[in-house]
Amino acid sequence: MDVDNQIAKLMVELSRSQDYEIGDGTTGVVVMAGALLEQAEKLLERGIHPIRVAEGYEMASKVAFDHLEHISEKFEFSADNIEPLVQTCMTTLSSKIVNRCKRALAEIAVKAVLAVADLERKDVNLDLIKVEGKVGGKLEDTELVYGIIVDKDMSHPQMPKRIEDAKIAILTCPFEPPKPKTKHKVDIDTVEKFQTLREQEQKYFDEMVQKCKDAGATLVICQWGFDDEANHLLMHRNLPAVRWVGGVELELIAIATGGRIVPRFQELSPEKLGKAGLVREKSFGTTKDRMLYIEKCANSRAVTIFIRGGNKMMIEETKRSLHDALCVARNLIRNNSIVYGGGSAEISCSIAVETAADRHPGVEQYAIRSFADALDAVPLALAENSGLSPIDTLTAVKAQQVKESNPHCGIDCNDVGTTDMKEQNVFETLIGKQQQILLATQVVKMILKIDDVISPSEY
Numbered sequence: 001m002d003v004d005n006q007i008a009k010l011m012v013e014l015s016r017s018q019d020y021e022i023g024d025g026t027t028g029v030v031v032m033a034g035a036l037l038e039q040a041e042k043l044l045e046r047g048i049h050p051i052r053v054a055e056g057y058e059m060a061s062k063v064a065f066d067h068l069e070h071i072s073e074k075f076e077f078s079a080d081n082i083e084p085l086v087q088t089c090m091t092t093l094s095s096k097i098v099n100r101c102k103r104a105l106a107e108i109a110v111k112a113v114l115a116v117a118d119l120e121r122k123d124v125n126l127d128l129i130k131v132e133g134k135v136g137g138k139l140e141d142t143e144l145v146y147g148i149i150v151d152k153d154m155s156h157p158q159m160p161k162r163i164e165d166a167k168i169a170i171l172t173c174p175f176e177p178p179k180p181k182t183k184h185k186v187d188i189d190t191v192e193k194f195q196t197l198r199e200q201e202q203k204y205f206d207e208m209v210q211k212c213k214d215a216g217a218t219l220v221i222c223q224w225g226f227d228d229e230a231n232h233l234l235m236h237r238n239l240p241a242v243r244w245v246g247g248v249e250l251e252l253i254a255i256a257t258g259g260r261i262v263p264r265f266q267e268l269s270p271e272k273l274g275k276a277g278l279v280r281e282k283s284f285g286t287t288k289d290r291m292l293y294i295e296k297c298a299n300s301r302a303v304t305i306f307i308r309g310g311n312k313m314m315i316e317e318t319k320r321s322l323h324d325a326l327c328v329a330r331n332l333i334r335n336n337s338i339v340y341g342g343g344s345a346e347i348s349c350s351i352a353v354e355t356a357a358d359r360h361p362g363v364e365q366y367a368i369r370s371f372a373d374a375l376d377a378v379p380l381a382l383a384e385n386s387g388l389s390p391i392d393t394l395t396a397v398k399a400q401q402v403k404e405s406n407p408h409c410g411i412d413c414n415d416v417g418t419t420d421m422k423e424q425n426v427f428e429t430l431i432g433k434q435q436q437i438l439l440a441t442q443v444v445k446m447i448l449k450i451d452d453v454i455s456p457s458e459y
Contacts, residue, residue: 006453015444022432023327024092028378031439035377039370040448048363054445056367059360060353061441062366064375065434067352068345069405072430085110087425088332089325090390091341096321097314101139104363105318108144108305109325115146117333124330124399130252130304133315134291136284137308142318145304147295148256150221150249152242153281154292156231159240161281168294169217170254170261175208175225175243205230208265209237215268219279221245221253242292253294256302273436279413286459328429337430340421342410345433347398350375379411386413 003009009031018029036057043053077084089106093099116128132149133361154161188194212220212296220234220241234241238285246251254261259274277296283289309315332338339345357368376394383393393411397419401409411419418424 006455007447007450008205010118010443010447014120018356018439022331022435024117024331025428025432025436029030029436029440031377032374032436033443035374036371036440037442039374040332040367040444043366043370046365046366050448052363053367054448056360056364057336057371057444057448058443059364060272060368060371061437063356064349064371064437066436067341067349068434069337071348074339075332075336075427077235077332077336081229082107082206083111085114085329087326088338088427088429091426091428092325093179093321096324097317098321099141101142104140105142105322106144107324109322110329111144112303112305113326113329113333116301117330122334126326126330128255128302129326130302131307131319132304133307133319134284134289135309135312135315136199139307139309139314139318140435141294143306144293145293145302145306147276147293147297148249148253148302149295149306150242150245150253150292152245152292153290153431155226155241155243156235158235160238163219163240163279164277165221166217166276166279166294167217168253168257168259168276169212169268169272170250170257170259171216171222171265171268172223172250172261172263173265175205175222175230175241188242197285202228202233205233205384209239211265211268212239213237215273217268217272217273221250228294245429247395252302256294256297258297265422276383300303302459312344317381328432331431335429335431338427339430339433340408340410341426341428342413342419342421342424343382343397344401344408344410344421344427346375346378347394347401347410348407351398351402382411382413383424385415386411386415 003012007067008327011033014033015026015030019026021077040050040053040057044050075084086103086106089109090102091172093102093105095104098105111123112129116126118123130148132151188197207226217239220239222241222243223245225243226234226241231241250261253259254274255272257276260272262268262272275297276294278293280293280295281290284291307315307318307322309318353368353372353375357365357372360368376398379394379397383390388411397409397411401420402409406420406424409419412419412424414424416424423428
């Protein structure tokens with residue numbers, strides 16, 4: 001976003017830091033901060049000093065933070081029982097554009113995270129999950145590949161399109177005749193000289209190709225280009241090759257296949273080769289779009305989510321939504337506490353903060369109350385977006401929570417007929433919610449302490 005207003009810039013930063021830390025809940029954090037500022041304005045009009053407001057907010061956010069901890073539930077899942085994880089990811093995806101096939105996408109996200117997760121250490125490295133998109137097809141064609149997809153094809157059209165039990169040589173050196181560093185020129189004045197030069201080059205290439213063959217490689221992946229001569233020879237020697245593969249992809253291929261990246265031909269040896277069960281080239285549509293799938297790798301720790309969609313926008317949006325789902329699954333593996341969604345956690349916190357306000361003598365009491373009001377902004381927005389009448393719905397749910405002292409009542413957005421979010425299976429991660437409240441409060445405190453913004457005058 002390109003925002004001129006200084007305070008709006010802070011809001012954008014706020015959303016970004018939530019995205020960086022948790023990966024989900026970016027909208028909620030802005031709504032929350034906006035509501036807090038709106039409430040603060042009313043307090044300031046009554047003549048309460050900004051610092052006192054900030055202090056009250058700070059106390060209230062502590063209350064809300066602890067209360068979230070109190071109403072959260074531990075949440076059991078294992079590698080065999082992934083249903084709870086899928087449910088949580090579906091909650092995340094339901095507010096995005098892709099919600100019509102959220103079930104499929106949530107399953108893909110969970111499987112991808114579990115494939116790379118280290119469950120003992122409770123850690124997930126999201127760099128190992130590569131998200132690739134290709135325009136065409138429909139959203140439902142999105143698939144999870146246990147391996148790597150490279151947007152390249154074999155360097156020669158007649159090379160085999162499918163290699164089983166491939167041994168892959170990963171090279172970062174060009175398949176080209178050596179060039180002297182200094183400026184040089186070769187005078188060729190007779191046909192014989194040209195012949196010898198050509199033979200020399202051919203011999204050089206022959207050696208290169210032979211080195212690859214000797215090491216036992218059945219597929220060469222190279223970071224640089226090949227000479228046509230080399231291409232031709234590789235073709236004759238039955239050694240398929242892929243050229244111009246980017247550095248990041250090379251690293252991922254090396255991680256997935258367990259190979260080493262070899263910088264010079266002299267260093268090729270059988271133990272440096274990567275292994276893959278199947279390398280195939282797949283073409284899409286009627287055009288020349290081909291991609292290489294490297295599957296059934298030795299180390300299946302690298303997976304690729306391959307997104308199809310009607311247009312570029314759709315694919316980008318799906319990428320972002322999937323990133324959110326991946327982050328949610330990762331957060332749950334790291335810390336498996338959840339709170340219930342649909343605004344129920346916010347309403348519950350609001351009630352807790354409201355009761356805490358009465359115990360504080362002094363001006364902060366007002367600030368704490370308005371913090372409670374601000375917490376209602378999220379359920380209000382939810383109700384409004386669902387086409388319900390916001391205030392009626394919110395007051396009804398709030399009364400129900402107080403009456404039954406059940407913190408799981410939320411806004412029934414999809415009109416299922418029950419307000420109990422536990423039955424609707426709508427959850428959010430605990431750390432995500434806590435982070436939202438903390439970040440929003442910090443930004444609002446910061447803004448409250450700003451008296452005036454002096455912008456440099458325009459000449």
